[in-house]
Amino acid sequence: MRALVLDGTPMFTADHPVPDRKPGEALVAMRVAGVCDTDLQLAQGYMNYQGALGHEFVGEVLAADDASWIGKRVVADINAGCGTCDDCRLRDGHHCATRTVLGILGRGGAMAEKLVVPERCLFEVPDDVSDDHAVFAEPLAAGLHVLDVVASTEDDVVVLGDGKLGLLTAMALAQAGVPTTLIGHHRSKMDMAVGVETVLEQDLPAELRAQVVVEATGTAAGLQRAISLCRPRGTLVLKTTVAGEHSVDLSMVVVNELALIGSRCGDMGRALSVLADGRIDPRPLIAARYPLDQAADALEHASRRGTLKILIDG
Numbered sequence: 001m002r003a004l005v006l007d008g009t010p011m012f013t014a015d016h017p018v019p020d021r022k023p024g025e026a027l028v029a030m031r032v033a034g035v036c037d038t039d040l041q042l043a044q045g046y047m048n049y050q051g052a053l054g055h056e057f058v059g060e061v062l063a064a065d066d067a068s069w070i071g072k073r074v075v076a077d078i079n080a081g082c083g084t085c086d087d088c089r090l091r092d093g094h095h096c097a098t099r100t101v102l103g104i105l106g107r108g109g110a111m112a113e114k115l116v117v118p119e120r121c122l123f124e125v126p127d128d129v130s131d132d133h134a135v136f137a138e139p140l141a142a143g144l145h146v147l148d149v150v151a152s153t154e155d156d157v158v159v160l161g162d163g164k165l166g167l168l169t170a171m172a173l174a175q176a177g178v179p180t181t182l183i184g185h186h187r188s189k190m191d192m193a194v195g196v197e198t199v200l201e202q203d204l205p206a207e208l209r210a211q212v213v214v215e216a217t218g219t220a221a222g223l224q225r226a227i228s229l230c231r232p233r234g235t236l237v238l239k240t241t242v243a244g245e246h247s248v249d250l251s252m253v254v255v256n257e258l259a260l261i262g263s264r265c266g267d268m269g270r271a272l273s274v275l276a277d278g279r280i281d282p283r284p285l286i287a288a289r290y291p292l293d294q295a296a297d298a299l300e301h302a303s304r305r306g307t308l309k310i311l312i313d314g
Helices: 037-043 086-090 137-149 164-175 222-228 251-255 268-276 292-302
Strands: 003-007 009-013 025-035 056-064 073-076 100-102 114-118 122-124 157-160 180-184 197-200 210-215 230-238 259-262 286-291 309-313
Touching (some): 003 292, 009 292, 025 073, 025 292, 037 292, 056 114, 056 137, 073 268, 122 268, 137 164, 137 210, 157 164, 157 222, 164 180, 210 222, 222 230, 292 309
Parallel strands (some): 157 180, 180 197, 210 230, 230 259, 286 309
Antiparallel strands (some): 003 009, 025 056, 025 114, 025 309, 073 122
């Protein structure tokens, strides 16, 4: 099958093996896939991943043990846990010690004609949610996950970074009634964040501090900047993954008694609900789209500084 495969460097191929469907898994035809900054980090060596790239997708189920899935449009939780450990049984399985992660860890991804996903990870896309909405479900779920560490809607939040994830996170917080300020460098991007107060970095008041600061810059320098914007006894939420090592002065984390929280994937069902209710329309973030045969060009386009969402059509 056709796929964009990472084996040291990303390469499009027309003869990548179709993945084997194991018991309990669904074979899914990709309809639309999104390029994420994590895909770009993987291409630079993050996680030492090899295989088909991509974890943001909408697809149609071709085969499954449960025949009721066949023909349905779906998105998926990208974390495929064992299903039996405490984390899988009692929580969401996102930290199952033996999990595979779609297009990131031990499981081929969605920038391909077909992929396999455990049936328990599937979420049906409502009929009134278009593919171009639903392909944002995974990153939107990640943005909504920040709500799980915000103590109340009385907490003011700063989101640092006006890229794809920063915009979605800011809108996710604002639609839930959380006072949210987005800080970035591009007025044209920040204007897409409906319902969010926005401030250009160069116009940032020196006294601005927030109880919760979300770091979503996609840069190694973002954490240091986020630390400086957090009130004493505030909370830093880290959304960025960056390939390679970098140094950060953590002294003010100690001095100001800051809570430092990593934040990864969220609840796909919650994201679909927000999309279905029309509370967020992510389509203005789409910068360009490519056919699957031009997936390598799509990845290159996505790597250009300042680019928003690039889609790949199956």
